[in-house]
Amino acid sequence: MIRCENIFKSFDETEVLKDISIVFESGKNNLIIGKSGAGKTVLLKILVGLLNPTSGKIWYDGHDFTSLNHKELQKLRNEVGMLFQGSALFDSMTVEENIRFPMDMFTKKTKKEKKNRVNYCLERVNLEGINDQFPSEISGGMQKRVGIARSIVMEPNYLFCDEPNSGLDPKTSIVIDELISNITYDDNITTIINTHDMNSVLEIGDNINLLHNGKLAWQGTKSEVLKSQSEELVDFIFASPFLKKLRGQAIDEL
Amino acid sequence: MIKPLLFHTGRYFVMLGSTLRKPSNFRMYWKETVRQMYDIGVGSVTIVVLISVFxxxxxxxxxxxxxxxxxxPKYYIGYIVRDMTIIELAPTFTGLVLAGKVGSNMASEIGGMRQKEHIDAMEVMGVNTAxxxxxxxxxxxxxxxxxLVSIGAFVSIIGGYIASVPFxxxxxxxYIKGLRSFFVPFNVVMMLIKALVFAFILTSVSCYQGYYVEGGSIELGKASTNAVVISDVMILLADYIIVLMLTT
Known part of the structure; x- marks a missing residue:
């Protein structure tokens, strides 16, 4: 479980996050949603420690993330996996080397153990046999899946996904959502997904947190989305007239 | 003017502080060091030899x-070529040329990694990226x-021979008499000290420019240019300081 309390973040005079307090539960897909510029990526970067909050606290299962020393932070970092928006695979390394990288850096496993773990992770994302290919030789969807494989190779307790569906076709997006969801439930990890993909919200959103102008505007589950009267949520999820009409029909059916 | 200068100087030393921490995995660092040695050495020896001959x-x-x-006396030509090359031209020219070739490449490589979130990915894993x-x-x-500087000095002396003796x-x-006259071994030490200092300057300054790059491809281009310009200025400044310290 990750808990953030009263997070504020400013860049010079611009206040990007205003008093954000959220509990991200373990074994669930915790979504951060919102329009572009709402502060989702900044919040995610603060949660993983890539940015420091102006004020506020972050707790990883009872450990105050903002006041850990170097050694404790290092230990905690090995329990964190992250899938980046652009996959962030290292171009000069093969798929296997990319996935193996955290193990090479931080573990003393044998070559065989590493190979087995890489193959297991590739199997979990349905990409067996592409070990020797370079990121430039595989599709965007495959790169995302390799990114997921790399993020789970160290058996993390916390998984962060920054817009995992961006740039993907709807079908591939569903595959990526399913993969992340399965990993979350099977491994009982705390997953935080930053997205503005409406399908993800309605399919895998166990806990949904809507950011609007840097503030937490709405919280709920996927089943509560349709019924919610929150102006910000309706405005975000059902932005187009067509979707608004569909929402009306769905509510009528309910 | 003063504020940005202090900001960049402070951040440069903070980066150096992180850089010089104990590596978390020596084998991975060694592998990367060997790759860099190959890139810098093999990749630059041709240009260094070519410039040194001239x-x-x-x-x-x-x-x-x-x-x-x-x-x-005519034999002074050999003596002057030897000392000019060893004391000044080989380390300085090589430093300036490598700032352009190696330095800009390093700034682009690290800056590209920053822009493609590779550095963020490593940070999240717990890697000390600096x-x-x-x-x-x-x-x-x-x-x-x-x-490379030693090779450059040797080749320069040969270049001087080729340009004077056959003609x-x-x-x-x-020429050989000139080369053997008034030899001060300390000059070779000074050349190596200069080479070491210039190597440190051009890599650390270039990596700094790439490591903190923000924005898109235009900023990356600027970072690469700044890496060369600032390294060149710092190399010339360091050259002057070293000469003052070691010869007066």
Whole structure:
């Protein structure tokens, strides 16, 4: 479980996050949603420690993330996996080397153990046999899946996904959502997904947190989305007239 | 003017502080260091040799022209080419050329990694990115660049020979006599000190420019240009300071 309390973040005079307090539960897909510029990526970067909050606290299962020393932070970092928006695979390394990288850096496993773990992770994302290919030789969807494989190779307790569906076709997006969801439930990890993909919200959103102008505007589950009267949520999820009409029909059916 | 200067200087030293921390995995660092040594050494030896031949040749011809009609013995050409090359031209020219070739490449490589979130990905994994990405480059440079400078000095002396002896400016024996006259071994030490310092400057300054790049491709281009310009200025400044410290 990750808990953030009263997070504020400013860049010079611009206040990007205003008093954000959220509990991200373990074994669930915790979504951060919102329009572009709402502060989702900044919040995610603060949660993983890539940015420091102006004020506020972050707790990883009872450990105050903002006041850990170097050694404790290092230990905690090995329990964190992250899938980046652009996959962030290292171009000069093969798929296997990319996935193996955290193990090479931080573990003393044998070559065989590493190979087995890489193959297991590739199997979990349905990409067996592409070990020797370079990121430039595989599709965007495959790169995302390799990114997921790399993020789970160290058996993390916390998984962060920054817009995992961006740039993907709807079908591939569903595959990526399913993969992340399965990993979350099977491994009982705390997953935080930053997205503005409406399908993800309605399919895998166990806990949904809507950011609007840097503030937490709405919280709920996927089943509560349709019924919610929150102006910000309706405005975000059902932005187009067509979707608004569909929402009306769905509510009528309910 | 003062505020940005202080900001960048402070951040440069903070980056160096992170860079010089104990590596988390020596084997991974070693692998990266060897790769960098190969890139810097093999990738730059041709340009260093080419430039050095011409530096030696021009020095010989120029000096021959200057002493023409004077009582200065001809064999001084060899002596002057040797000392100019060792004391000044080989380390400085090599440093400036490598700042353009190696430095801009390092700034682009690290800056590209920053822009493609590779550095963020490593940070999340717990990698000390300043150390992992910069330390191997610095170590590789301070090992390889003095070797390149030594090769450059040797080739320059040969360049001076090629430009003067076959064209009848002086005899083979005179040139060798010049090379063997008034030799001060400390000059070689000074050349190696300069090479070490220049190697450190050009790698650390270039990596700094790439490591903190923000924005898109235009900013990356600017970072690469800044890496070369600032490294060149710092190399020339360091050259002056070293000369002052070691010769006065």
């Amino acid at each position: 530096i030696g040749a021009v020095s010989a011809v120029q000096f021959s022209y200057q002493i023409g009609g004077t009582f200065i 150390s992992y990405l910069i330390l191997p480059k610095i170590i590789a440079a301070v090992v390889i660049i003095p070797i 009848g400016d002086l005899t083979n024996l005179d």
